[in-house]
Amino acid sequence: MRESWRRIRAVAENTFLEAVRQKVFAVLLVFALVLLGGANYFAEFSFQEQFKFLKDLGYATISLTGLLVGLLGAAQLIPAEIERRTILTALCRPLRRWEFVVGKYLGLVALLAVMLAIMGAVFWAVLRWKEAQLIGLEGGEAGVVQAIQAESRDPRLWQAFALMGAKLFVVCGLAVFFSTLATSTTFVVAMTLLVYLIGHLQSVAREQWLESGEKAAWFIQLFLAAVALLVPDFNLYSLIDEIVAGNVVPWRATLEVLAYSVAYVAVLLAAAACLFEERDL
Amino acid sequence: MSAAVWTQSLRKEFTLGWGRGRVLAVEGLDLEIKRGEVFGLLGPNGSGKSTAMKMILGLLRPTAGRAEVCGNLAGTLAARKQIGFLPENPYFPAFLSGLELVRYYGKLCGLGGKALEGRVAELLSLVRLGGEAGRRPLRTYSKGMLQRAGLAGALVSDPEIVMLDEPTAGVDPAGSREIRDLIRELKERGKTVIFSSHLLEQVEDVADRVVILHRGQKLREGRLEDLLTMSGEWQVRARGLGEAQRRELHAWLVQHGAEVLGEGSPRERLEDYFLRNLPERERR
Ligand SMILES: Nc1ncnc2c1ncn2[C@@H]1O[C@H](COP(=O)(O)OP(=O)(O)OP(=O)(O)O)[C@@H](O)[C@H]1O
Ligand SMILES: [Mg+2]
Numbered sequence: 334m335r336e337s338w339r340r341i342r343a344v345a346e347n348t349f350l351e352a353v354r355q356k357v358f359a360v361l362l363v364f365a366l367v368l369l370g371g372a373n374y375f376a377e378f379s380f381q382e383q384f385k386f387l388k389d390l391g392y393a394t395i396s397l398t399g400l401l402v403g404l405l406g407a408a409q410l411i412p413a414e415i416e417r418r419t420i421l422t423a424l425c426r427p428l429r430r431w432e433f434v435v436g437k438y439l440g441l442v443a444l445l446a447v448m449l450a451i452m453g454a455v456f457w458a459v460l461r462w463k464e465a466q467l468i469g470l471e472g473g474e475a476g477v478v479q480a481i482q483a484e485s486r487d488p489r490l491w492q493a494f495a496l497m498g499a500k501l502f503v504v505c506g507l508a509v510f511f512s513t514l515a516t517s518t519t520f521v522v523a524m525t526l527l528v529y530l531i532g533h534l535q536s537v538a539r540e541q542w543l544e545s546g547e548k549a550a551w552f553i554q555l556f557l558a559a560v561a562l563l564v565p566d567f568n569l570y571s572l573i574d575e576i577v578a579g580n581v582v583p584w585r586a587t588l589e590v591l592a593y594s595v596a597y598v599a600v601l602l603a604a605a606a607c608l609f610e611e612r613d614l
Numbered sequence: 615m616s617a618a619v620w621t622q623s624l625r626k627e628f629t630l631g632w633g634r635g636r637v638l639a640v641e642g643l644d645l646e647i648k649r650g651e652v653f654g655l656l657g658p659n660g661s662g663k664s665t666a667m668k669m670i671l672g673l674l675r676p677t678a679g680r681a682e683v684c685g686n687l688a689g690t691l692a693a694r695k696q697i698g699f700l701p702e703n704p705y706f707p708a709f710l711s712g713l714e715l716v717r718y719y720g721k722l723c724g725l726g727g728k729a730l731e732g733r734v735a736e737l738l739s740l741v742r743l744g745g746e747a748g749r750r751p752l753r754t755y756s757k758g759m760l761q762r763a764g765l766a767g768a769l770v771s772d773p774e775i776v777m778l779d780e781p782t783a784g785v786d787p788a789g790s791r792e793i794r795d796l797i798r799e800l801k802e803r804g805k806t807v808i809f810s811s812h813l814l815e816q817v818e819d820v821a822d823r824v825v826i827l828h829r830g831q832k833l834r835e836g837r838l839e840d841l842l843t844m845s846g847e848w849q850v851r852a853r854g855l856g857e858a859q860r861r862e863l864h865a866w867l868v869q870h871g872a873e874v875l876g877e878g879s880p881r882e883r884l885e886d887y888f889l890r891n892l893p894e895r896e897r898r
Contacts, residue, residue: 342721344722418705421701422701422705422706425673425699426694426719426723613628
């Protein structure tokens with residue numbers, strides 16, 4: 334058990350190191366940080382609107398960057414290692430295949446977590462900066478200060494942040510899953526994106542499937558059922574939009590979505606490990 | 615004690631997919647490699663040497679047959695713990711340095727801490743990648759350096775069996791002699807060495823026993839001595855014979871009923887000549 338964990342950690346660390354030494358990720362991060370900082374210069378509206386704008390742009394930036402990191406990272410996963418044949422020198426060691434898969438996933442997740450943490454910290458700083466600016470502009474009336482701080486120090490933002498992390502970790506899980514089947518990096522990126530997009534329509538497919546009854550042709554039913562059962566429901570994460578829009582989302586719902594994410598990733602990784610076990614290298 | 619590697623009727627068929635048929639890479643391969651032996655897998659390109667090795671490692675699943683390593687089913691953790699492997703044309707994660715590479719492989723073998731660091735340093739100096747060279751990214755290495763880094767990686771867990779797929783391909787004569795010396799040294803330390811090659815003259819120097827593969831099947835097998843010794847012939851090399859004595863010797867041979875197949879000054883092998891003419895410090 335200890336040894337197993339040590340090997341998983343070695344794979345994860347190596348994956349993380351590889352990503353860090355590639356300039357793409359640094360460039361992406363810089364780009365995201367510039368966007369986050371630049372968002373502060375739009376100051377034409379009322380302060381509520383300014384915060385709304387900041388949050389919209391901030392979450393869009395962070396989630397897009399995270400998606401790109403997940404996809405690019407996935408491309409560096411198993412298929413690239415097979416293409417470059419570096420996988421042979423790793424898997425001929427006393428390392429179980431599932432340990433390799435889990436290690437790869439954890440390495441990717443660590444990369445994403447670090448990038449999210451940096452972007453989150455910068456986003457937080459930008460909100461505080463806006464707060465200071467606005468208080469300076471609007472004067473120090475207690476009511477106004479309170480209203481501004483309610484926006485800039487809204488604890489629900491962390492809730493949204495956690496949900497976004499969970500969503501991206503599921504995307505990484507998908508990428509790892511496809512990479513155990515694929516031989517090319519393009520396939521992994523394309524399939525992951527496809528499932529990501531379909532995932533947003535999943536709930537529609539599910540309703541259609543449940544309501545279609547006898548009416549629809551069998552193959553349509555089959556297709557809808559497959560989508561409903563296999564594809565993760567990315568609509569669950571629309572709670573993020575609710576929060577950004579200023580609506581109250583109970584923690585209970587948030588935790589349910591987080592639990593769903595963990596379970597989904599676990600199933601994905603288990604399936605990936607099984608498929609990878611039988612594969613010729 | 616069980617053999618180092620044992621296979622029975624090993625067979626591998628690759629399915630190409632999309633109905634393009636199949637390739638038979640290895641068929642009916644029986645091997646028994648004893649512990650402490652230097653074993654050569656020979657054969658032309660595409661004869662199934664790499665495929666056989668990968669099956670012994672569990673990187674490929676045999677279509678039929680069975681392979682065991684020190685009594686453990688091939689591909690299990692217990693089996694893989696016994697083997698250090700250097701693949702052909704090894705591609706390593708180019709972003710690592712030689713030092714990090716060997717350390718990474720050590721960690722994958724479950725090593726860690728001070729013991730690992732000591733082992734890594736020792737191995738790097740063994741393959742002459744100590745110091746500055748070991749800290750450079752692999753991307754900047756020459757082919758021979760990469761091969762040596764790979765060797766260090768294969769040896770990191772001090773395995774009982776060292777399996778090298780074409781270790782001398784693309785390496786210059788000095789480097790290839792070094793690798794052969796290393797193989798001998800491993801043998802002296804009681805390790806089993808299995809290597810493949812199609813550079814036959816290099817195999818001669820080190821292998822105890824060889825198998826010759828052809829189109830996935832075993833063509834010949836045996837001790838090199840038995841295979842190569844031409845017991846019906848006799849050869850003498852001498853120094854200091856003058857022209858007259860040479861003619862006399864020839865006449866004596868003919869007189870005694872021998873058929874003279876060849877005589878004259880022997881030629882050195884180009885490889886030996888090359889090595890002899892390198893500056894002293896590079897010869898090693
Ligand atoms: N993944 C694969 N898919 C299909 N065919 C393969 C695959 N790997 C090997 N082969 C085929 O199996 C046969 C044996 O290949 P192998 O690589 O074992 O030969 P080899 O003896 O190592 O050759 P070389 O000296 O060139 O390295 C070849 O005909 C090759 O084309
Ligand atoms: Mg080969």
